[in-house]
Amino acid sequence: MNILVVDDEATQRDLLGGFLKNQGYRVLLAADGRQALNIFQREPVQLVIIDHRMPGLTGDEVLAQMKSINPTVRSIMVTAYGNINTAVTVMKLGADEYLEKPVDLPDLLKKIQQIEQQIAVDMDIAEAEEILEDGPLPLKIIAESAAMKEVISLTRRVARSPFPVLIQGETGTGKELIARLVHLIGDRKSNPFIELNCAAIPENLFESELFGHEKGAFTDAIHKRRGRFELAHGGTLFLDEIGEMPLSLQPKLLRALQENKISRIGSEETIDVDVRFIAATNRDLKKMSGEERFRQDLYFRLKVLEITIPPLRRRREDIPQLVEFFLERYAATPVRFTHDAMDVLIKYPYPGNIRELENVVQRTVTLARTCLVRPEDLPEEIRYHQETTHGTxxxxxxxxxxxxxxxxxxxxxxxxxxxxxxxxxxxxxxxxxxxxxxxx
Ligand SMILES: Nc1ncnc2c1ncn2[C@@H]1O[C@H](COP(=O)(O)OP(=O)(O)OP(=O)(O)O)[C@@H](O)[C@H]1O
Ligand SMILES: [Mg+2]
The missing domain is CATH 1.10.10.60 (Homeodomain-like)
Structure with missing residues (x-):
């Protein structure tokens, strides 16, 4: 990362510059606003550390000009001790952070590291969004909250790697959506995405679903059949609700994942398969493996990369946008929620997460008599919750x-x-x- 240090005092400039160079950053120095702007126009600068009070242009004036040149530049404003009011103004002017003199170097480093982290997350998100927008757009993902932005950024990084991914989260948090996103933004997107819901398959058919069978391999095997592994060849295999997979079958799955080879039931022949493997569950696999209800070796193999989606009640900032999104999907005519109704929606804890919110919006707009939804038009369980458990x-x-x-x-x-x-x-x-x- 390139850091530009702007300060009219040479000692301060050299102190900060020397410290940051030692930390491995590329440092540029400027003694006033003019010089700083000159450098800024020539060099790619990601972060500016700038003194607020300088002769000529003040720190916030310089920063405002820099932002008009490159709006994504990050900044730390250095202010005189006790000048909190200016600090507040400085934040309003768009500085990401401020520090008081004398600058505490470990604190400075911590702030720079946080900013670096944010830059990385923003880049991942921008990339993921670009891909989603350019693509055929089979899915729309709302990620307004910092927590969900983290998930998207992680998904972006995970999608580039070939390793198994385990997606965890409560029911209705969007596990399947994220699994599809991993596929769509990875390099296998033009190959198949094959899904199997482990909770929906009877135990005796499971093996054949996964690995296929030869004609006559068992009583009902009238035709030869290819399993999901073969169908997913070159693409992604998504095993949903992996916690429900029969224990007896788990060693076979583990072997297939480790060796990238399978055999159909009733056949000696091994078939090479190349699949990106994603599993999802709302169960606590770690606990289950501790209690021998899930194979521990399989658990370790699945969780090479983990994505955990937080429940909706921990990211309430997403609720207004999700409501908008579902209104667009379900309202035949334009419908709006009153401020009070939105407030009730934001406060409800959603044990069923986004799926529950989706159902609530769908039901409410279907039954709405007018184009304005008030709190009393919301489903009973939501109003009831509000009345009984709001506050201490x-x-x-x-x-x-x-x-x-x-x-x-x-x-x-x-x-x-x-x-x-x-x-x-x-x-x-x-x-x-x-x-x-x-x-x-
Ligand atoms: N961030 C989001 N933005 C928009 N829609 C979302 C988001 N997250 C989830 N949804 C929608 O919510 C519904 C539930 O999501 P999904 O089926 O992916 O959840 P899940 O975690 O797989 O649930 P379950 O555990 O019940 O299988 C879907 O209709 C999905 O499109
Ligand atoms: Mg699901």
Missing amino acids: LSERMKSLEQEMIVSALKKSDGVQTRAAELLGISERVLRYKMKKYGIK
Whole structure:
């Protein structure tokens, strides 16, 4: 990474420059804004460390000009000690980080490493998005949250390698979607993507599904049949719900993965297969292998590369965009959620994750009478959750108390003696509580 250090004080410039060179960065130095801009136009600079107060152009002026030349440049602004207000302004001007003088070198290094990490993630995402946009676009993936962006970036890196991938995540988090993405952005995309759901295959047919059989190999084997491994040759084989795979078959799968060879049932002949292998599960395979409910050797072979998709409740920033996306998919006419309804949707914990959100949006827009969906139009389980579990116990008790007081006062036309009677408390207590909650 190329780092440009801009500071009018030579000692400070040399201190930072020397330190960063020692850390293996390529460092460029400038003594003022003009010089800095000159260098910036000539050299590819990924990060600028810039003093805020300099004679001539100030740090934020220089940075603004740099951003107009290259909007992706990252920056760390160095400000005088205690100048927090400027620091806030500096962040608003687009600096990624700021540091106070005297600069703490380990802290500087940590910030640079974080920025490097972000640059790498952004590049992976940009690449993945480009590929998704250029391609035939069979899938759209919403990744607004930092957590999901990480997943996409990891997927991008994983897709380049030939090793087995294990995708883990709760039900409905998008495991299948990510498996398809691995295939689509990898170099096997023009070859087949073959899928087998291990939960949907009866145990006695499993082996033949995977490896195929010869005619007459068993009673129902009327014709010769190729298995999923052969069908996926040159492409990707996706075994969904791998946790449900019968234990008895697991050694055979392991052998096929290790040797890239299979045999059809009823045949001695071995067939070479070249498949990219992806498995997915919502079960805890590590725990299962510890309890001997899943072969440990197979588990280790599968998890060479792991992608874990976080549940939706840990990345609520994705919810508004997902709602938009599903509205487009399911609403026959334009439909909108009120601010309050969106709020309820964002707060719900979604045990069924994205699939559940998808169902909620689909059901709601299908049943909606108007083009505006209010909280009361949302499915019962979501409203019910909101009513019963929102806030702590004491918060809920307080809000219940307020509601009851207001309603009693309404019923008694504001006559406090009567309202206190309805509530079963003394007038003095009622007045105290009204004052406490600011009820007039
Ligand atoms: N990030 C996302 N953006 C858009 N749609 C998504 C996203 N993640 C999941 N979906 C959609 O949510 C639904 C569920 O996703 P998927 O089938 O991939 O989940 P899964 O983890 O395989 O679930 P299960 O464990 O139940 O098999 C699909 O319709 C999928 O298209
Ligand atoms: Mg699935």
